[in-house]
Amino acid sequence: MTLASWNVNSLNVRLQHVRNWLESNPVDVLGIQELKLIDEKFPTAAFAEAGYQTAAFGQPTYNGVAIAHRHEAQDIERNIPGYPDSQSRVISATLNMASTQIRLVNAYFVNGQEPGSEKFAYKLEWLAHLERYVAEQLAQHQHVVLMGDFNITASDQDSWDPNGLKETIHHTTIERQALLRLLALGMLDSFRAFEQAEKSFSWWDYRMLGFQKNRGLRIDYVLISESLRPALTRSWIDRAPRKWPKPSDHAPVLVELDMARLDSST
């Protein structure tokens, strides 16, 4: 099965891109971030026509996340229990496969704007609650996937200019430590499980010819629980939609799992 994560930067504007992309990339699951629309405006019918059920968690103007899935899903959860948040950033679902289940957490991490700002404090607080939430998911579910727009570069190799941007937003030590703590819970950065080209990024600034010059960041991830490592066969970033007219500034990140490789006897 194939899972993908994509920050579409307004589903209103990008719906046709998503439909076109799903047509040539008929993934089993797509986690979407930055819907920028309310639930009443979520294009349920368009996804149904494409063969996907959906669970959405929107809000006016900003944020918003959704899961489009071909398999049956249950136990939909919105945001982080125990952490009241007016911003719609997390949606989770349990996906039923033939013989097993995957708990999927799709998240739009806080941007944080600038270290030291109020928004940065919110980012760190949100990250702490997410860590607790993922730990709970791992305790309750055999297989867990955490995907989304993390708004953090995991290391210098995930930035086009790690020296010039040292300790700026997405590059600070404290953000990276938060991401490392997520991994330390027993999650794997699926992209780095394979050899990848240097300067592989998932986001490029609209300005200053960012994409043409490949001045980007890798800030979109699909983390899988260690339990799924035997099933991991491929992980990649699809840069193609970033070349389309009026693109999202993010590219989809994909993971391929061969669930048949999991030893169900253990």
Place this chain on the structure above:
DNA sequence: ATGTCCAGTATCACTGGA
């Protein structure tokens, strides 16, 4: 530090993104 590019609001200038 600043400019620059994009989306949304009910605009004609602002916030927020990253």
